[in-house]
Amino acid sequence: MTTRTETRTPFKPNWAARLGWLGVLAYCVYAGMSLDFTWSRFIDGLANGAKFLGEMIPPNFERWRLLISNLVETVEIAVIASAFGIAASLPIGLCGARNLMPEWMTWPSRTFIAICRSFHPVIFAILFVKAVGFGPLAGILTLIFLTIGFIGKLFCEAIEEISLKPVEAIKAAGAPFMSVLVFGVLPQVFNRFIGFATYQFDANLRNSTMVGIVGAGGIGGTLFAAFQRFDYDFLAAILIAIIALIMVSEYISLKIKAIFND
Amino acid sequence: MSHAISKNHNGNGASPRSLFVENLEKAYTKGNLILKGLTFEVHGETTVGIIGPSGTGKSTLLRCINRLIEPTSGKIIVAGQDITSLSGTRLRLARRHIGMVFQEFNLVERLSVIENVLCGRLGYLPSWRAWLRKFPQEDINQAFKLIDQVGLGEFATQRADSLSGGQRQRVGIARAMMQNPDVIMADEPTSSLDPKTSVEIMELLKQVSATQHIPVLINIHDVNLAQRFCDRIIGMSQGHIVFDGPPSELSPEHLKQIYGGEDWLA
Numbered sequence: 105m106t107t108r109t110e111t112r113t114p115f116k117p118n119w120a121a122r123l124g125w126l127g128v129l130a131y132c133v134y135a136g137m138s139l140d141f142t143w144s145r146f147i148d149g150l151a152n153g154a155k156f157l158g159e160m161i162p163p164n165f166e167r168w169r170l171l172i173s174n175l176v177e178t179v180e181i182a183v184i185a186s187a188f189g190i191a192a193s194l195p196i197g198l199c200g201a202r203n204l205m206p207e208w209m210t211w212p213s214r215t216f217i218a219i220c221r222s223f224h225p226v227i228f229a230i231l232f233v234k235a236v237g238f239g240p241l242a243g244i245l246t247l248i249f250l251t252i253g254f255i256g257k258l259f260c261e262a263i264e265e266i267s268l269k270p271v272e273a274i275k276a277a278g279a280p281f282m283s284v285l286v287f288g289v290l291p292q293v294f295n296r297f298i299g300f301a302t303y304q305f306d307a308n309l310r311n312s313t314m315v316g317i318v319g320a321g322g323i324g325g326t327l328f329a330a331f332q333r334f335d336y337d338f339l340a341a342i343l344i345a346i347i348a349l350i351m352v353s354e355y356i357s358l359k360i361k362a363i364f365n366d
Numbered sequence: 367m368s369h370a371i372s373k374n375h376n377g378n379g380a381s382p383r384s385l386f387v388e389n390l391e392k393a394y395t396k397g398n399l400i401l402k403g404l405t406f407e408v409h410g411e412t413t414v415g416i417i418g419p420s421g422t423g424k425s426t427l428l429r430c431i432n433r434l435i436e437p438t439s440g441k442i443i444v445a446g447q448d449i450t451s452l453s454g455t456r457l458r459l460a461r462r463h464i465g466m467v468f469q470e471f472n473l474v475e476r477l478s479v480i481e482n483v484l485c486g487r488l489g490y491l492p493s494w495r496a497w498l499r500k501f502p503q504e505d506i507n508q509a510f511k512l513i514d515q516v517g518l519g520e521f522a523t524q525r526a527d528s529l530s531g532g533q534r535q536r537v538g539i540a541r542a543m544m545q546n547p548d549v550i551m552a553d554e555p556t557s558s559l560d561p562k563t564s565v566e567i568m569e570l571l572k573q574v575s576a577t578q579h580i581p582v583l584i585n586i587h588d589v590n591l592a593q594r595f596c597d598r599i600i601g602m603s604q605g606h607i608v609f610d611g612p613p614s615e616l617s618p619e620h621l622k623q624i625y626g627g628e629d630w631l632a
Contacts, residue, residue, distance in 0.1 A: 270485075273472035273538075276432055277545055278462035278489025283496035287485050291476040 156336065163344055164337035170326060171345055178322035178349070181243045182312040186305045188244075189251025194297075196252060197259030203268060204289070217260065220253030225311050229320040240321030247308045247315070254307070258300045259293070266292040298364040302357035309353050313346050383445055383548040383580045384409045385431070390440035392426055400426050402605035403440070408549070408581040408598075413572050415592030415613070416585045418602030419625050424585040427602075428551040431583075432464040433457060445548035462489035465542030467571075469554035471534040473541075475527040479518060482526050482537050483509040486544030505544075512540040516570060532563035539570055543578065550574065552584045556591065564588065568595040589621065 199213035232242035316324025429435040556564035593613040601609030
């Protein structure tokens with residue numbers, strides 16, 4: 105057979121995308137150079153890092169009392185902030201759901217959520233330390249706002265994704281609005297809400313180890329002090345304690361999800 | 367119906383269970399009438415099949431009756447009460463007496479059969495009791511009784527999403543009956559079901575009408591099914607009622623007028 109058949113390809117070459125990838129790669133090289141990110145600096149850094157790591161070993165648990173009391177405070181901040189934050193997110197998220205609420209209710213709630221989301225926790229923590237002074241209260245307020253920003257938005261979106269069919273049926277039966285919520289809406293979002301809440305508790309625990317760095321209570325303050333005093337063996341102890349704490353909380357949230365999952 | 371249920375029934379149950387619709391009009395956009403002045407009345411034990419092509423306003427008609435959709439003008443009187451003049455809480459209380467059955471069942475998938483049936487009672491229950499799930503024991507007994515009646519006794523505590531289409535529609539019917547309604551409206555109750563199940567559901571609706579002595583309005587696409595099970599047929603075309611009478615009087619001429627064309631009749 106000598107007939108020439110033209111090869112047909114099912115996939116169209118996408119030149120715009122290829123150029124895009126090339127552009128991203130080129131920018132990374134350029135940005136790396138302008139930030140003085142060179143191989144020799146990396147090698148020098150490795151030596152520094154090795155020295156740093158060397159001083160961390162063995163971890164020093166001599167001041168375990170301080171460590172424990174700090175951990176307890178960190179957990180307290182996370183638990184209180186999660187409880188209040190999640191409790192506040194429920195009505196705020198509901199008020200923001202455009203499929204159930206009138207517009208005059210959704211936009212204030214959505215604006216509030218957007219404001220809560222606009223700052224990094226460190227910025228919130230600094231603001232609250234300035235506002236209410238050093239200590240755990242600032243950390244708790246920080247994490248409450250963080251929680252509302254995150255959970256409020258997720259919850260709001262979860263409600264907007266529900267099926268309105270059962271809601272219509274329950275409304276048609278003459279149920280008051282609050283009863284429509286508990287029988288028509290809540291069952292559709294409850295599982296996801298438990299998932300969001302446990303995830304946020306995890307995140308709050310992590311963040312509550314950080315807010316201390318700017319003086320908002322918890323283990324972060326001690327961590328930062330250890331850094332500044334080159335107390336690297338104690339630093340290692342703190343880091344290990346934080347890892348242990350996070351692992352315990354991962355385990356607990358797994359258990360919580362297992363209870364509510366069906 | 368048990369004495370316990372009628373005790374909660376505020377007034378309407380006393381007057382004859384009937385539905386009047388007078389000169390009902392609905393326009394979604396100004397000047398563009400979907401329902402063009404419908405008038406009919408239904409009393410007591412009757413099953414009314416409402417037939418007509420898609421988009422002719424059958425669903426709109428049913429949803430105007432319980433005002434899930436606002437009628438533009440006209441009068442709707444359910445068991446002596448003018449529905450069109452009500453608003454807020456009084457509208458909500460009036461809705462309790464109008465049961466509704468849906469094409470896609472509209473159950474809460476994640477709740478059990480018994481919980482779904484009890485949803486029909488939420489209009490009679492203060493919200494705080496709904497939040498605590500504290501239904502009166504007589505309501506609970508009634509719900510179990512209705513579930514038995516629709517033949518789902520063994521499924522009472524199963525989740526709604528584990529049921530088949532026909533079973534779900536039975537739950538939907540039990541939920542509507544749980545309201546102790548003066549009228550039940552079924553919006554395409556058989557359109558999501560296979561032919562055999564459709565017949566069973568139509569039988570059940572007819573039986574509900576007979577045992578509760580209430581009108582049951584059924585939007586339905588299947589003309590044969592409507593003729594077989596309904597005492598009365600209302601044919602709608604382009605927003606008008608073009609036929610209203612017993613199924614025996616429904617002729618091919620009428621069907622041509624309702625649906626247009628005639629090839630499909632062959």
